[in-house]
Amino acid sequence: MTLYSSTPYSELSVGMEAEIRRLCRAEDFFVFANASGNHNPMHLPREDHDGDGTPDEPVAPSMWVASLFSAVFGNMLPGPGTLYKGQTLRFLDRARAGEELTVKVRLTELKPDRVACFETWIEAEDGRRIVEGVAEVIAPERSVTFDDEDLPGLTVRRHVHFDRLLDLAEPLDPIPTAVVCPEEENALAGALLAAEHTLIRPILIGDSGKIAEVAAQIGADLTGFELLDEPDHDQAAATGVRLIHEGRANALMKGHLHTSRLLRHIVKRDGGLRTGKRLSHVFVMDVPGLDHLLMVTDAAINITPTLEEKVDITQNAIDLGLSLGIEQPKVGILSAIETVNPKIPSTIDAAVLSKMAERGQIKGGLVDGPLAMDNAVDIEAAKTKGIRSLVAGHADILVVPNMEAGNMLAKELTFVAHAEAAGIVMGALCPIILNSRADDDKARLASCAVAALYHEWRKRP
Incomplete structure (x- = not known):
């Protein structure tokens, strides 16, 4: 069980940062393919993407990579109760299965109606940027606490x-x-x-x-x-x-x-x-x-x-x-x-x-x-x-x-x-x-x- 608590809008200040680390796993790509309907073989394991007769490590779907920002906003900063308002994205490189990514956000501006603006970016282990952009979220009005004990798990039917x-x-x-x-x-x-x-x-x-x-x-x-x-x-x-x-x-x-x-x-x-x-x-x-x-x-x-x-x-x-x-x-x-x-x-x-x-x-x-x-x-x-x-x-x-x-x-x-x-x-x-x-x-x-x-x-x- 993990307990998450949010920071309400009134307690936010410019310069606050948060980050998570996430390992790219082939199982995640199967889940994304089923959830999104994107069955592009470039993102699926054991496919020969370049035609050389040898299966390649799958490329992480770019929108799956970008979705990791929501984990920081929803779990950490501002945390539970946060809602997305907008997100810009610029993809600079690709991630592959087996790489660990660091997902970072930094608060840059506070606007009326509880709108918080963040600089967002994701780095690979070697420091190269995979994606960057700007997000606007609606921060919670008061502190919200949530535990994920009842969140159902997923088993990928992969052999x-x-x-x-x-x-x-x-x-x-x-x-x-x-x-x-x-x-x-x-x-x-x-x-x-x-x-x-x-x-x-x-x-x-x-x-x-x-x-x-x-x-x-x-x-x-x-x-x-x-x-x-x-x-x-x-x-x-x-x-x-x-x-x-x-x-x-x-x-x-x-x-x-x-x-x-x-x-x-x-x-x-x-x-x-x-x-x-x-x-x-x-x-x-x-x-x-x-x-x-x-x-x-x-x-x-x-x-x-x-x-x-x-x-x-x-x-x-x-x-x-x-x-x-x-x-x-x-x-x-x-x-x-x-x-x-x-x-x-x-x-x-x-x-x-x-x-x-x-x-x-x-x-x-x-x-x-x-x-x-x-x-x-x-x-x-x-x-x-x-x-x-x-x-x-x-x-x-x-x-x-x-x-x-x-x-x-x-x-x-x-x-x-x-x-x-x-x-x-x-x-x-x-x-x-x-x-x-x-x-x-x-x-x-x-x-x-x-x-x-x-x-x-x-x-x-």
């Missing part, structure tokens, strides 16, 4: 963590990927988009007629892509698995077929993609407002996993976290409460998993549980409950008690918290990319980027 994954993966060689049944618009477009970003080299397996028809609908050219004609979905899935064993593909990607049909061939004891580990699914989620990636497992394969299966589920997620650049993934084993209760089996599993990690039976991460959802991801909730842990409040990975809980959690994050979700199956001979029909382009790209990074990590000695 910077997925952007980072794409940046990490795009320099890698594309993974030869068996794409099974890309016979629907999103399935084919997602594979081709990932190929365009050099994340995968797709081998398209399915009904060639349907694939060609979909390509025509989306205006895609399939020239140069390997296409294996296999109209039967069951046989297409078997072919995808076979390509992994033959070394022609290093990843498997689900297209427009039932997940169970694909998994049936993956889990076969003879000719499948089993390893010594339990297969498990991991949602890699970019949640707006969260300063790190969040992984949820298992929400798609293991319905009611045993303790032994949860060991593999946890280890699989840690391995994936390491491959994505998390130095020591923090794993929260979730339950409804954060204390061990014999009547709630998931709390006992969580305590055992934590102890197993302490003894080195689960490696590479910090594991703690049982934790409830709130104290796993929110440090204040953890403090309120008196939980002292390196994981509580900072979890990178959430291991859920069962598939129902995981699926509901992932869907709530996606549709209520506006998270983007990439999906991958771990524990097989190769990464398996599982996309949902509801996934947008960013989520599909992120799934391929996750697979590429994990594939690269596995090759390390």
